[in-house]
Amino acid sequence: MDKPAPVKRTLGGWALIAVPYVWLLIFFLAPFLIVFKISLSQVAVAIPPYVPTFDLAGGWQAFVENLGDLSLENYLWLTEDDLYWKSYLSSVVIAGISTFLTLLIGYPIAYGMARSPQSLRPTLLMLVILPFWTSFLIRVYAWIGILKNEGLLNQLLMAIGIIDEPLVILNTNTAVYIGIVYSYLPFLVLPLYASLERLDGSLLEAAEDLGCPPWKAFWKITLPLSLPGVIAGCFLVFIPAVGEFVIPDLLGGSDTLMIGKTLWTEFFNNRDWPVSSAVAVILLIILVIPIVLFQNQQQKIAEKQA
Amino acid sequence: MSYKSMLTGVAVLSLLGSAAVAQDREVRVYNWSDYIDESILEEFTEETGIKVVYDVFDSNEVLETKLLAGGTGYDIVVPTGTFLARQIQAGVFAELDKSKLPNLSNMWPEIEERVQKYDPGNAYSINYMWGTTGLGYNVEKVKEALGEDAPVDSWDLFFKPENMEKLADCGVHVLDAPTELFPAALKYLGLDPDSKDPAEIEKAGELLKTIRPYVQKFHSSEYINALANGDICLAIGWSGDVLQARDRAAEADNGVTVEYAIPKEGALMWFDQMAVPADAPHPDEAHEFLNYIMRPDVMAKASNYVYYANGNKASQELLNDDVIGDPAIYPSEETVANLYTVTSYPPKVNRIVTRTWTSVKSGQ
Numbered sequence: 018m019d020k021p022a023p024v025k026r027t028l029g030g031w032a033l034i035a036v037p038y039v040w041l042l043i044f045f046l047a048p049f050l051i052v053f054k055i056s057l058s059q060v061a062v063a064i065p066p067y068v069p070t071f072d073l074a075g076g077w078q079a080f081v082e083n084l085g086d087l088s089l090e091n092y093l094w095l096t097e098d099d100l101y102w103k104s105y106l107s108s109v110v111i112a113g114i115s116t117f118l119t120l121l122i123g124y125p126i127a128y129g130m131a132r133s134p135q136s137l138r139p140t141l142l143m144l145v146i147l148p149f150w151t152s153f154l155i156r157v158y159a160w161i162g163i164l165k166n167e168g169l170l171n172q173l174l175m176a177i178g179i180i181d182e183p184l185v186i187l188n189t190n191t192a193v194y195i196g197i198v199y200s201y202l203p204f205l206v207l208p209l210y211a212s213l214e215r216l217d218g219s220l221l222e223a224a225e226d227l228g229c230p231p232w233k234a235f236w237k238i239t240l241p242l243s244l245p246g247v248i249a250g251c252f253l254v255f256i257p258a259v260g261e262f263v264i265p266d267l268l269g270g271s272d273t274l275m276i277g278k279t280l281w282t283e284f285f286n287n288r289d290w291p292v293s294s295a296v297a298v299i300l301l302i303i304l305v306i307p308i309v310l311f312q313n314q315q316q317k318i319a320e321k322q323a
Numbered sequence: 324m325s326y327k328s329m330l331t332g333v334a335v336l337s338l339l340g341s342a343a344v345a346q347d348r349e350v351r352v353y354n355w356s357d358y359i360d361e362s363i364l365e366e367f368t369e370e371t372g373i374k375v376v377y378d379v380f381d382s383n384e385v386l387e388t389k390l391l392a393g394g395t396g397y398d399i400v401v402p403t404g405t406f407l408a409r410q411i412q413a414g415v416f417a418e419l420d421k422s423k424l425p426n427l428s429n430m431w432p433e434i435e436e437r438v439q440k441y442d443p444g445n446a447y448s449i450n451y452m453w454g455t456t457g458l459g460y461n462v463e464k465v466k467e468a469l470g471e472d473a474p475v476d477s478w479d480l481f482f483k484p485e486n487m488e489k490l491a492d493c494g495v496h497v498l499d500a501p502t503e504l505f506p507a508a509l510k511y512l513g514l515d516p517d518s519k520d521p522a523e524i525e526k527a528g529e530l531l532k533t534i535r536p537y538v539q540k541f542h543s544s545e546y547i548n549a550l551a552n553g554d555i556c557l558a559i560g561w562s563g564d565v566l567q568a569r570d571r572a573a574e575a576d577n578g579v580t581v582e583y584a585i586p587k588e589g590a591l592m593w594f595d596q597m598a599v600p601a602d603a604p605h606p607d608e609a610h611e612f613l614n615y616i617m618r619p620d621v622m623a624k625a626s627n628y629v630y631y632a633n634g635n636k637a638s639q640e641l642l643n644d645d646v647i648g649d650p651a652i653y654p655s656e657e658t659v660a661n662l663y664t665v666t667s668y669p670p671k672v673n674r675i676v677t678r679t680w681t682s683v684k685s686g687q
Contacts, residue, residue, distance in 0.1 A: 062670070066391045100678070188540055271540065279681075284388065286501070287673060288673075289674070
């Protein structure tokens, strides 16, 4: 009677495990392979604008022949022009600075939320999530109205008398930082809040009893214990910020160099799908490194807790 | 490229005249943003029972990428001549069935002749609008910066660093369209605006770099509002767009006067052409739409609304005086003789042009 049950469970278990794998296969691996294949092709004036295209009708022979036409030429091209590595570098720098600024602002917010009375917390949590109810695009657009020369910010500062001439913020890197920090702040606050809220308050009480000043207790207890939340939050900001296109395009200036924009130019202005695919593949590799680091970190935490 | 146009594009205009008539007949049109009097679409549906699905874009590059990906589902698209030529080569379009287009007789032979450079024999497209790329400026602010005798009718206004230095404070916007700015720079240098020589393109790039520090933004649609609101004093822009800014400023009565000038050294003349993709789902309806558009009264209505000249000779007597009588829209023969056209760049040269443009814009 007992025997069939474990078999059934194993099958069910397999099916359950298969779901995420099938998901990854269809929505990550398959598109990635297509992009990777295009990155090995050459430009052509045709639909689609590259050769070779694999036509199933041609059979195995044609497939093998076409395989010979693929080459790494486009990757070599990326090394020849310094535009590409400068774009990658500048994206990483902009994302890095933005992440740091987000942390500076996000940490006190999350800390304040975690220390607030229990009854107030759901409301505060709600306030952090609330901006998501408006379209991302519209929120970034709204910043144009705030930051432009005759915008709300300059009008306010001039009315108070802090400045005489409008500050030029829009179309500069400063505007990009503001845009990224604003847009990604909730992604940092939420995991950080989760880890701060779980913090055992009795540890701080013990520290106080033993004569530890509050700032030292924060430095010795709160900060180290919230580190997993800090790291998770930072990755959640940094990774999407590197590939960000909309914010630099709308708020940045023409001299804001980011890889998303370079990719756009390659794809739309040069109509060079193969080179833009190569740019995308390299970008993926650059992003995979922090993601793997992040995974390792998460695993360590899981092991510790187990 | 522009999110504004994406937002308006999402609000697809499903114009159903009389809902009961011929539900399944429709035509899908993909045109430039702010480029038609929408009552034309309503009247077309009323007359023919064909529903119009109307989407918009604001750059040739976006349109071209969709077309090259294939299967756009559109029946009519409106690329500019230079882009059209390459798309014909790539096999994007179906030849027009001229037996279904009796109104072709209304078209303007001189424009058809010029368009043959892109579409030999006018086999694939009909002209919708044509215009020039020139100087849009705020009259008072330019005078304030450069004095009474500011060279507003010359490329000197834009290509001379000493002029641009003074204009930088009140704001200069430039089209983000390398295929229009390089020809202008080449022309100013006394070279062939249609040059495909990398060394000459490099020279044009150098010229553009000298004035780059004084340009606030490279963008192809924001300048309309910026000019109208008085946020900027000079824009290198498309004729009709600048004239729309002029009218918006006049309507707002905000003390801003906008003018458009075709520089005396010559300016680029371009043609926006309506064509039918080879995989269009409703080719018959597309032909009916094209034939309708070529009716003199319809074309006149379109031009009266968008302030661009059209390629329809018969429509001219129906145009408003402020359209047909405005030399910025319908330039004199003398000016037209001075306008130049360009052809598309071959892929290798195109890459150099784009790279040089990126280098101008970003300083990299």
